[in-house]
Amino acid sequence: MSKPDQYNVEIPSNEVKDSNIKYFTTYTYGCQMNQHDSERLAGQLKSIGYEYTESLEDASFILINTCCVRESAEKKIYGKIGELKNLKVSNPNLIIAIAGCMAQKDKEKLFKKAPHIDLIIGTHNVHQLVEIVKEFEESKDRVLAVWDQAERLAPDVPTIRRGKISAWVPIMYGCNNFCTYCIVPYVRGRERSRPLHDIIEEIHQLGLDGFKEITLLGQNVNSYGNDTKEYGDFADLLKAVDQVETIERVRYMTSHPRDINDKVINTILNSKKICDHFHLPVQSGSDAILKMMNRGYTTDYYRELVRKIRKAIPHASLTTDIIVGFPGESDELFQETLEFLKEIRFDASYTFLYSKRSGTPAATMTDQIPLVVKKERLQKLMDVQNDISLEINQQFTDTVVTVIVEGPSQRDENRLMGRTTTNKIVLWDKQGTEEVGQLANIKITTAQTWILKGKLID
Numbered sequence: 307m308s309k310p311d312q313y314n315v316e317i318p319s320n321e322v323k324d325s326n327i328k329y330f331t332t333y334t335y336g337c338q339m340n341q342h343d344s345e346r347l348a349g350q351l352k353s354i355g356y357e358y359t360e361s362l363e364d365a366s367f368i369l370i371n372t373c374c375v376r377e378s379a380e381k382k383i384y385g386k387i388g389e390l391k392n393l394k395v396s397n398p399n400l401i402i403a404i405a406g407c408m409a410q411k412d413k414e415k416l417f418k419k420a421p422h423i424d425l426i427i428g429t430h431n432v433h434q435l436v437e438i439v440k441e442f443e444e445s446k447d448r449v450l451a452v453w454d455q456a457e458r459l460a461p462d463v464p465t466i467r468r469g470k471i472s473a474w475v476p477i478m479y480g481c482n483n484f485c486t487y488c489i490v491p492y493v494r495g496r497e498r499s500r501p502l503h504d505i506i507e508e509i510h511q512l513g514l515d516g517f518k519e520i521t522l523l524g525q526n527v528n529s530y531g532n533d534t535k536e537y538g539d540f541a542d543l544l545k546a547v548d549q550v551e552t553i554e555r556v557r558y559m560t561s562h563p564r565d566i567n568d569k570v571i572n573t574i575l576n577s578k579k580i581c582d583h584f585h586l587p588v589q590s591g592s593d594a595i596l597k598m599m600n601r602g603y604t605t606d607y608y609r610e611l612v613r614k615i616r617k618a619i620p621h622a623s624l625t626t627d628i629i630v631g632f633p634g635e636s637d638e639l640f641q642e643t644l645e646f647l648k649e650i651r652f653d654a655s656y657t658f659l660y661s662k663r664s665g666t667p668a669a670t671m672t673d674q675i676p677l678v679v680k681k682e683r684l685q686k687l688m689d690v691q692n693d694i695s696l697e698i699n700q701q702f703t704d705t706v707v708t709v710i711v712e713g714p715s716q717r718d719e720n721r722l723m724g725r726t727t728t729n730k731i732v733l734w735d736k737q738g739t740e741e742v743g744q745l746a747n748i749k750i751t752t753a754q755t756w757i758l759k760g761k762l763i764d
């Protein structure tokens with residue numbers, strides 16, 4: 307079961323729920339950029355008088371922000387959209403809006419598949435929600451707002467945030483890479499960098515509002531500034547962000563291994579606030595597959611990059627994304643990926659079954675891999691990676707790590723959660739002296755594959 311998004315706003319209790327107030331709720335699928343788009347959509351709804359609720363039944367506006375990077379996400383979302391049909395029957399005034407990458411890809415086809423949808427909002431139209439709602443209220447007719455291309459720069463809109471401590475800040479939109487499996491360039495358009503001044507201003511303000519950590523977002527952050535000569539490059543941006551006094555930590559995602567360079571590595575090395583965590587999606591450990599994926603690098607190039615990073619910042623953590631079952635991936639080529647994983651020893655790998663996305667070059671490649679084979683390979687990959695992750699995490703046992711206290715863990719109110727600069731999740735039993743947003747030193751007692759557990763020390 308998917309859960310509604312949670313925002314850092316007060317939720318009215320049942321007793322004070324006012325029948326004159328209109329409530330909205332949102333469900334978001336997919337990447338951080340999509341999560342942040344929901345924050346901007348929710349902010350706009352709040353600006354026209356809607357209040358947030360977690361309850362589908364109380365909502366008079368339900369927004370689903372969608373992802374189409376893999377078929378499995380699409381299936382789940384269609385299921386969710388189907389579930390809303392009954393609500394619409396019992397409340398004909400309910401407004402149902404579909405935003406995000408599926409909206410951009412399928413456009414009016416969504417109306418045909420699910421006639422109970424009222425609004426379809428493309429990835430380039432997020433900033434227009436207020437106008438779209440107004441148009442709907444005036445015309446009482448469904449609205450399709452899907453531009454084929456983005457404006458160079460979408461204007462800023464009111465935003466409400468998910469967290470209190472950590473915030474997302476987009477630095478660029480779109481992707482020019484056209485990896486052969488990937489739908490993103492088709493639904494998010496060409497690369498557009500946000501003005502440096504706007505980014506710095508937003509981060510400064512977030513710091514004043516109490517946020518401690520920001521994550522710079524982009525499909526390919528290393529291309530920052532490539533589309534215009536006005537703002538410098540990604541390293542220049544990192545240097546400028548590092549100097550924003552009001553915040554403590556800076557993360558970024560996602561990097562393309564081909565575009566991360568010595569200047570970026572040195573900037574991170576010499577920075578005070580940029581976290582020592584590198585997420586560098588390798589996608590495959592086979593040169594033949596990397597070529598077919600149009601990734602623009604070889605395994606030797608990647609090895610050298612990792613060597614450089616580890617030489618410059620030995621304690622940095624390294625994570626990756628891997629796709630198994632790309633067309634033409636033989637057992638031997640898959641074995642190369644397994645060996646590569648063992649050689650590089652990533653802290654963590656996010657592993658995916660290749661999913662055929664129509665319209666992408668890989669969808670029409672011959673030698674598509676059967677699902678059962680893909681699943682077997684995924685399992686093998688995860689087994690190898692889990693062992694490595696555990697071994698790496700065990701090295702932290704009995705050491706002291708520093709985290710920013712983010713709040714209670716998802717499962718247990720009495721347990722707190724924080725992350726290290728290397729992005730390790732740390733849990734400990736609440737002592738009562740901790741304050742959300744403060745730094746805490748934790749002595750690690752138990753290491754697991756995905757998390758570290760420990761005790762607060764003074």
Ligand code: 5AD
Binds near residue numbers: 489587660662
């Ligand atoms: N099938 C499977 N995984 C994909 N990704 C992108 N497109 C596909 C696809 N068609 C993965 C990549 C990317 C991550 C965000 O999603 O590994 O890095």
Ligand code: SF4
Binds near residue numbers: 483
């Ligand atoms: Fe997709 Fe490749 Fe662009 Fe990443 S870099 S969004 S995988 S096309």
